[in-house]
Amino acid sequence: MAQQDTDVFVRLERFYDALPRPYARAEDFGGLVLFVREGEGWPYYARPRIGADTPSAADITAVRQRQRELGLPEAFEWVHETTPDLLAVARSAGLDVLLAPLLTLDPAALVPDLPVQGGAIRFLDPSAPEFAADLAASRAVAQLGFGAPAAPVSPLEGALLTLPAGPAERDAATGALSEALVRSQQERSASGDYYTAVVDSPEGILATGAVMRSDDVAEVAGVATLPSARRRGYASQLTAALARRSLADGVSLVFLSAGDDDVARLYTKVGFRRIGTACIGEPAAAPL
Structure with missing residues (x-):
């Protein structure tokens, strides 16, 4: 990985950690931090703590239990290149994981x-x-x-096609x-x-x-x-x-x-x- 991209990932980790803090309280669970929004608005996520070891399946289970207690979505977010071992751990802990392309702007x-x-x-x-x-x-x-x-889906035989x-x-x-x-x-x-x-x-x-x-x-x-x-x-x-x-x-x-x-x-x-x-x-x- 190029040094420039490494620096970008460090900046992204700081962003993900800093963004919720003015509007949420942070609760630590081993290698994870759960951001709990204070007041109204979209709920936040749990993600790896900066500087911590790769979260364990037990960490994920504890966060999910806490999210259920608070009535929050059981949502986790991280960058694969920064915490590569978490993907297998998350799947073993019962999570489905969407792999979303991550892009940066070339001005x-x-x-x-x-x-x-x-x-x-x-x-x-x-x-x-x-x-x-x-x-x-x-x-x-x-x-x-x-x-x-995003794309039209062919209707099953006999089904009605609804307008978007x-x-x-x-x-x-x-x-x-x-x-x-x-x-x-x-x-x-x-x-x-x-x-x-x-x-x-x-x-x-x-x-x-x-x-x-x-x-x-x-x-x-x-x-x-x-x-x-x-x-x-x-x-x-x-x-x-x-x-x-x-x-x-x-x-x-x-x-x-x-x-x-x-x-x-x-x-x-x-x-x-x-x-x-x-x-x-x-x-x-x-x-x-």
Whole structure:
């Protein structure tokens, strides 16, 4: 492994460890640390403790028990190149592990800002009166986008082919957010450590994505497109816009994790290159 990539992995470990700490308490379980969010928001994960030995199966079992006690998802995340022996341990402890391509941005290869088909990219303004409504709509888009296959699935014989979710389904899925959650997102956005971008159109928000920042490292995450609006280049253009703003804000390392190799290839066209594998573990599905 090249020295440059080794330095990148060290910076990524610091990022993953630092990002939750202002918003969560940390509980140590042997070689793992579990981040428990304080207040509302997406739950955090458990991951290897910096400087600790490879977590054991007993460590994983203890964390899962604690997550169940707290009503949290049994979620684990780590970088394979940094903790290579954990993959076998996690599987032996009953976890299914998604191997997600891990990519970093080559700033010199970042594509230029281009017009957006049928809409425009807009960063949510935490001081705007519509911030709460926009945030709620963007979450509904993410829910529908991540909940539907990226490619059409051939229906079984005799089954009805349903249309992909569109603006009507987005509006139906948009729920009111609590004042505490909106205020928390406003504070994070105002600090520059978190911001959301959307593709806006006459039909409303069609795609969304976000950046989470710690020091001079930023992760592009949550990029999703309303299923009815796919194949218009929204995901790649949003990713490029988020990366461009991160660089303008002084970030020197921008990275993301792709769901699979096909999605990773989309990001390489924007200016990212694969450097490794992000592991995402969760309990194995019970056999039927």
